[in-house]
Amino acid sequence: MKASVGGYARASSLDHALQLLASAEGAGRVLAGGQSLVAAMNMRLSTGDLLVDISRLSELSGVSDEGDTLRIGALKRHADVGRDALVCAHAPLLAEAVHYIAHAAIRNRGTIGGACAHADPAAEFPACVLALGATMHVAGPHGSRAIPAEDFFEDVFATAIEEGEILTAITVPKAGSGEAQVIEEVARRSGDYALAGLCLVKRDAGHRVSLFSVGPKPILATGAMAALDAGDLDGAVAALAGELDPPSDTQASAAYRRHLAGVLLRRAVARTEGGKA
Numbered sequence: 090m091k092a093s094v095g096g097y098a099r100a101s102s103l104d105h106a107l108q109l110l111a112s113a114e115g116a117g118r119v120l121a122g123g124q125s126l127v128a129a130m131n132m133r134l135s136t137g138d139l140l141v142d143i144s145r146l147s148e149l150s151g152v153s154d155e156g157d158t159l160r161i162g163a164l165k166r167h168a169d170v171g172r173d174a175l176v177c178a179h180a181p182l183l184a185e186a187v188h189y190i191a192h193a194a195i196r197n198r199g200t201i202g203g204a205c206a207h208a209d210p211a212a213e214f215p216a217c218v219l220a221l222g223a224t225m226h227v228a229g230p231h232g233s234r235a236i237p238a239e240d241f242f243e244d245v246f247a248t249a250i251e252e253g254e255i256l257t258a259i260t261v262p263k264a265g266s267g268e269a270q271v272i273e274e275v276a277r278r279s280g281d282y283a284l285a286g287l288c289l290v291k292r293d294a295g296h297r298v299s300l301f302s303v304g305p306k307p308i309l310a311t312g313a314m315a316a317l318d319a320g321d322l323d324g325a326v327a328a329l330a331g332e333l334d335p336p337s338d339t340q341a342s343a344a345y346r347r348h349l350a351g352v353l354l355r356r357a358v359a360r361t362e363g364g365k366a
């Protein structure tokens with residue numbers, strides 16, 4: 090089936106993109122890497138929209154060192170995130186996550202901003218930015234807003250981005266010395282979406298644990314985090330089981346996903362402590 094498109098316009102600047110969205114009166118759709126949007130259009134899950142192509146906007150690209158934080162442009166492609174020297178040095182969780190995302194062709198086109206805006210509950214980057222305590226920056230007709238990652242992901246494919254707004258960048262705190270960041274997941278085949286996945290960040294200030302593919306949106310496991318801060322791994326695994334309500338579907342049962350979450354937490358902690366996963 091061919092994609093159904095109402096129209097297409099390539100934005101020449103962020104302001105132009107915002108004007109195009111405003112002129113579409115609710116029918117505008119941002120096109121970044123197209124790896125999720127075009128697939129949805131091919132399946133007629135998205136039709137009749139004006140596609141506003143932001144893929145060439147330099148304002149939304151690149152990675153910059155802003156002192157205590159890294160600013161990652163929304164258009165940074167997955168593959169480029171994985172090999173960026175600043176990301177590898179200061180936010181290694183994001184670089185590691187790239188290895189789990191889809192296949193090379195998709196990683197070469199898909200963008201980190203697109204992955205976060207799309208908010209697939211099984212996607213890796215949303216859980217990563219949640220674990221890192223990132224800030225999401227959006228621009229819209231009434232100016233710019235900064236949204237904590239914890240308030241950004243609202244439901245399946247739903248975020249705090251409002252109509253006419255564009256996600257422009259993500260800022261993440263730079264890893265402190267001795268900080269450990271790891272991602273673990275289980276998928277049926279390499280490149281498949283995970284049956285369950287977990288990110289662990291171990292900082293001086295405490296642990297941060299997020300999970301993906303276990304609910305309608307990425308989840309910050311605050312009970313498990315508190316138990317890990319107290320040095321109680323068994324308690325953290327028990328807390329995790331209590332705070333997750335995963336779905337059962339054709340891929341895995343809720344009970345299996347809950348079990349996997351505990352296994353992934355033990356693996357992640359072993360890695361942060363220098364042990365074998």
Ligand SMILES: Cc1cc2nc3c(=O)[nH]c(=O)nc-3n(C[C@H](O)[C@H](O)[C@H](O)COP(=O)(O)OP(=O)(O)OC[C@H]3O[C@@H](n4cnc5c(N)ncnc54)[C@H](O)[C@@H]3O)c2cc1C
Nearest residue numbers: 119121122123124125126191199200203204206212213256
């Ligand atoms: C076969 C296949 C397997 C995949 N496997 C995985 C996987 O294992 N893990 C994973 O995480 N992902 C996976 N993906 C999804 C892939 O990572 C996508 O690239 C990503 O989800 C969307 O990024 P994009 O830049 O292509 O966004 P697009 O497809 O262009 O857009 C996706 C949605 O986000 C909106 N959007 C995009 N950018 C912005 C922005 N800057 N501001 C506001 N809204 C925006 C669009 O309007 C659209 O609604 C897979 C995709 C395919 C086709």
